[in-house]
Amino acid sequence: MAVLNTDTATSDSAVVQAIKIARQYWFILIPVFFAIRFFCYKFISPIRKYPGPFLASGSRAWKVWSTYSGHTEIDHINIHERYGPIVRIAPNELSFSSPAAAKEILAAGKGFHKTDFYGVFPPPENPDIFTETREAVHAVKKRYASNPYSMATMQTMTGYIEDTEKLLSSKFDAMCQTKDQYCNLGDYLHYYAFDVLGEIAFSRKFGFLEAGYDIEKAIKTIDDMQWYDGIIGQIPEWDFAFRRNPLRKYIPGLDTGKFLITRMAIEEMDQRKKIGSKELERKDLLSQLFAAHDKAPDAFKEGDVFAVAHGAIFAGSDSTASTMQSFCHHVLREPKIYAEIKREIDEATAAGKLSHMPQWNEVQALLYFQACLKEAMRIRPAVGLNITRLVPPEGTEIEGTRLPGGTKVALNGWVLHRNEAIFGRDPKAYRPERWLEGDAKNMERYMFQFGGGSHLCIGKNLALLEMNKTLPFLFREYEFELLKPAEDLKYHSTFFVVQSGLEVKISKREKQG
Numbered sequence: 001m002a003v004l005n006t007d008t009a010t011s012d013s014a015v016v017q018a019i020k021i022a023r024q025y026w027f028i029l030i031p032v033f034f035a036i037r038f039f040c041y042k043f044i045s046p047i048r049k050y051p052g053p054f055l056a057s058g059s060r061a062w063k064v065w066s067t068y069s070g071h072t073e074i075d076h077i078n079i080h081e082r083y084g085p086i087v088r089i090a091p092n093e094l095s096f097s098s099p100a101a102a103k104e105i106l107a108a109g110k111g112f113h114k115t116d117f118y119g120v121f122p123p124p125e126n127p128d129i130f131t132e133t134r135e136a137v138h139a140v141k142k143r144y145a146s147n148p149y150s151m152a153t154m155q156t157m158t159g160y161i162e163d164t165e166k167l168l169s170s171k172f173d174a175m176c177q178t179k180d181q182y183c184n185l186g187d188y189l190h191y192y193a194f195d196v197l198g199e200i201a202f203s204r205k206f207g208f209l210e211a212g213y214d215i216e217k218a219i220k221t222i223d224d225m226q227w228y229d230g231i232i233g234q235i236p237e238w239d240f241a242f243r244r245n246p247l248r249k250y251i252p253g254l255d256t257g258k259f260l261i262t263r264m265a266i267e268e269m270d271q272r273k274k275i276g277s278k279e280l281e282r283k284d285l286l287s288q289l290f291a292a293h294d295k296a297p298d299a300f301k302e303g304d305v306f307a308v309a310h311g312a313i314f315a316g317s318d319s320t321a322s323t324m325q326s327f328c329h330h331v332l333r334e335p336k337i338y339a340e341i342k343r344e345i346d347e348a349t350a351a352g353k354l355s356h357m358p359q360w361n362e363v364q365a366l367l368y369f370q371a372c373l374k375e376a377m378r379i380r381p382a383v384g385l386n387i388t389r390l391v392p393p394e395g396t397e398i399e400g401t402r403l404p405g406g407t408k409v410a411l412n413g414w415v416l417h418r419n420e421a422i423f424g425r426d427p428k429a430y431r432p433e434r435w436l437e438g439d440a441k442n443m444e445r446y447m448f449q450f451g452g453g454s455h456l457c458i459g460k461n462l463a464l465l466e467m468n469k470t471l472p473f474l475f476r477e478y479e480f481e482l483l484k485p486a487e488d489l490k491y492h493s494t495f496f497v498v499q500s501g502l503e504v505k506i507s508k509r510e511k512q513g
């Protein structure tokens with residue numbers, strides 16, 4: 001017994017000693033701990049041979065910093081120029097610049113899964129098609145949602161896009177009558193994209209166009225949320241300290257249930273449940289998703305209906321607005337390109353080949369317009385952050401490189417779309433002609449503005465339909481003159497590329513033909 005007591009006394013004093021030392025030398029011990037950890041990550045790793053920024057080799061700090069800077073897409077272009085086609089951007093993550101590698105990584109059935117980056121995006125308790133990381137569950141949800149998003153279904157909703165187009169046009173007409181003819185084209189395209197989605201998803205505009213401002217700062221709130229998602233998505237376990245913290249609901253302003261877009265989605269859901277979606281004459285996205293739920297209530301649950309319809313607003317508004325803004329800015333800053341687009345649109349109109357409200361099929365024949373739109377999506381894809389995937393457990397080989405299972409692989413559209421071998425000379429320049437003179441079919445194969453494989457953007461048809469209808473209409477009806485032609489748009493990448501500064505002088509064009 002006496003011996004035991006002596007032992008305990010000795011070990012107690014050792015623990016107490018250790019605590020004392022830790023308290024005295026914490027400012028040395030903490031950096032030493034992190035330094036050891038950094039070098040362990042750097043050197044004890046199957047991907048240690050790949051080059052990259054020093055900070056990235058032993059920590060995720062480089063990724064966090066780069067995302068926080070708001071221009072991770074530029075950082076990625078720079079690191080690939082400096083280090084080559086495969087760059088280590090975190091201890092366990094490689095970024096690829098080759099479009100062929102991207103095709104392999106995104107291809108359906110290859111076993112690459114979405115990473116925990118996506119789990120940070122709300123709603124974690126009921127993931128939608130974008131945030132769902134369990135591939136099998138994702139496949140079920142996507143199967144049920146794909147019919148409502150098909151081009152055929154979207155075409156039946158053309159009228160709702162046109163209604164919103166008319167509202168936008170009435171706002172622009174009024175601006176043409178003002179003394180200074182000032183128009184913040186970028187903001188209005190943003191309001192427009194949100195209101196179109198409100199109509200398509202819930203048969204209700206959010207009211208941004210009518211008001212002419214960001215009601216309740218709803219658009220800004222989405223951007224702020226994405227800012228958080230993008231940064232914390234690089235270190236997803238930290239989400240538990242912030243948004244998934246149980247105390248969070250007691251912090252005013254963080255309850256998304258009160259947020260305009262969510263509030264309207266909940267109201268519509270409740271309304272439909274009361275009156276029944278089948279009773280509605282108008283078949284919007286929500287009612288079509290309810291129909292899918294009615295057919296398979298266990299596989300596609302009521303919560304999925306809400307998550308998918310609600311998620312559409314988040315995934316589809318900023319992205320479409322950003323693409324339209326890029327298109328307008330690139331076209332308007334180049335007088336030759338602007339003149340050529342107007343010539344093509346006017347000639348088609350005069351020949352009776354372009355209706356007052358341009359239709360999808362008609363616009364496909366406007367080859368120069370199509371080249372300009374593709375070029376905008378090539379040079380400035382609306383997703384600025386990386387798309388990340390996990391290498392399947394058994395490992396894989398990409399472009400002759402063996403990668404161990406569990407490695408994260410990252411792809412950035414801004415990098416992939418600047419590949420000279422695929423997109424031809426001056427890949428950094430906006431040059432629509434490349435789509436008319438080059439191998440356009442091959443270039444199309446390597447465009448990733450809508451992602452790819454089993455995670456190809458489900459809203460692609462809607463976005464293309466909306467842009468193809470709206471942009472030629474605006475360019476035929478109005479004359480736009482950039483107020484700051486020499487300046488680039490201001491932008492930052494949260495997940496999407498959020499832009500501002502597209503300000504123009506607007507006037508009504510003379511009727512052509």
Ligand code: HEM
Binds near residue numbers: 131462
């Ligand atoms: C020009 C407009 C758009 C662009 C550039 C765009 C871009 C993308 C990209 C790059 C992805 C892949 C993301 C990834 O794998 O991490 C994606 C996925 C997705 N997009 Fe879009 N998007 C656009 C419009 C829309 C619209 C209008 C909607 C809905 C109404 C939408 C809904 C979605 C959804 C739900 C996903 C997840 C698909 C999946 O994982 O299976 N997007 N989008």
